[in-house]
Amino acid sequence: MHRAAFAWAGLAGSYEAVRVPPADLGAALAELRQGRILGANLSLPHKEAALPYLDSLTAAARAIGAVNTIIYREGKLLGDNTDAPGFLAALADVGVSPDGAAVVLGAGGAARAAVWALRSPLGSQGRQVFVVNRTRAKAERLTADLGGLAADLPEIRWAEVGLIVNASSAGLSAPDQSPLPDFDFSPLPKSALIYDMVYKPADTRLMRDARAAGLRAENGLGMLAHQARLAFLAWTGVDVPVRVFLDALHAAQVVSPLPSPEAEHV
Structure with a gap:
């Protein structure tokens, strides 16, 4: 989705999946502070574990108690929840x-x-x-x-x-x-x-x-696309139409290893 958004926006950027073991989370987030990366998404089990490493949280992230999006701003890391x-x-x-x-x-x-x-x-x-x-x-x-x-x-x-x-x-x-x-x-x-x-x-x-x-x-496909659109907007300042994200998902036939919303059995 994000690669399609970069292409639509005409920006020279990339979005890569990186596997981070829980013990390495602090070091991975410290790397974000170097300013070479606009931000990141988090999947389980990092959405709650990342909170102590961040400088500030949006109202949504603070209330929900989980972060799925990190935004780099002048050496500081802002945690957000676009879900x-x-x-x-x-x-x-x-x-x-x-x-x-x-x-x-x-x-x-x-x-x-x-x-x-x-x-x-x-x-x-x-x-x-x-x-x-x-x-x-x-x-x-x-x-x-x-x-x-x-x-x-x-x-x-x-x-x-x-x-x-x-x-x-x-x-x-x-x-x-x-x-x-x-x-x-x-x-x-x-x-x-x-x-x-x-x-x-x-x-x-x-x-x-x-x-x-x-x-x-x-x-939940629409939710997946919209939360990605909001993260991309936070990182780049460019509001890419949600259709770009949805088209990318449909082109992949939703078989790529994208994380589902974290959840548990009722």
């Missing part, structure tokens, strides 16, 4: 209304990004957000930090829910796995959207079940 605004931009692309409650499945880093986004001024501060997780205590810790309400499935008034977000890894490694197996979608409004942050495979069981019930369903 949250990227998620909201992806929802906007598919016309999600701010009306109705939202249900977030999972309580890991991706879920924290989703809850923060939905409840922040960037999203809809009036929206009720329920967090459902296999370990309820972890959902309660998330909502204590970011707001919303930890809940079990039977506690939710589904007729009032306009959005379900899968921020767990269910369906990531097993296409027939769902975070909501045998779930009855019929009480949801027909305008509700099921948004699965998983993008590989592109069509998950959760999405198929939702469509079979007559509901809209989208995967």
Whole structure:
């Protein structure tokens, strides 16, 4: 995606994948301070471990407690989390209304990004957000930090829910796995959207079940592209159309070893 963005922008730059063992994270981030690199993205297990090495954090990164983008600025490193605004931009692309409650499945880093986004001024501060997780205590810790309400499935008034977000890894490694197996979608409004942050495979069981019930369903490809667009903008100052990133993903048939949003099973 980023190589395609450099080409579109006419910039002489490159984006390379570098494997950094956890023990070498500090040294790798120190290298960024030399000013030869505009910044970096982080994948697991570095998104939280990097925080002590950074000079400052954006409001999103501080609240979510994880960084996926580092920006070099005059010898200092700024940590950002573009997953949250990227998620909201992806929802906007598919016309999600701010009306109705939202249900977030999972309580890991991706879920924290989703809850923060939905409840922040960037999203809809009036929206009720329920967090459902296999370990309820972890959902309660998330909502204590970011707001919303930890809940079990039977506690939710589904007729009032306009959005379900899968921020767990269910369906990531097993296409027939769902975070909501045998779930009855019929009480949801027909305008509700099921948004699965998983993008590989592109069509998950959760999405198929939702469509079979007559509901809209989208995967996380749009979020992946938007979070990359925002990172590229932070590094270069150039706002490349999201279509450039999406076209690059489709050209690669989404089979390159791109990291999925960090998540955990519900």
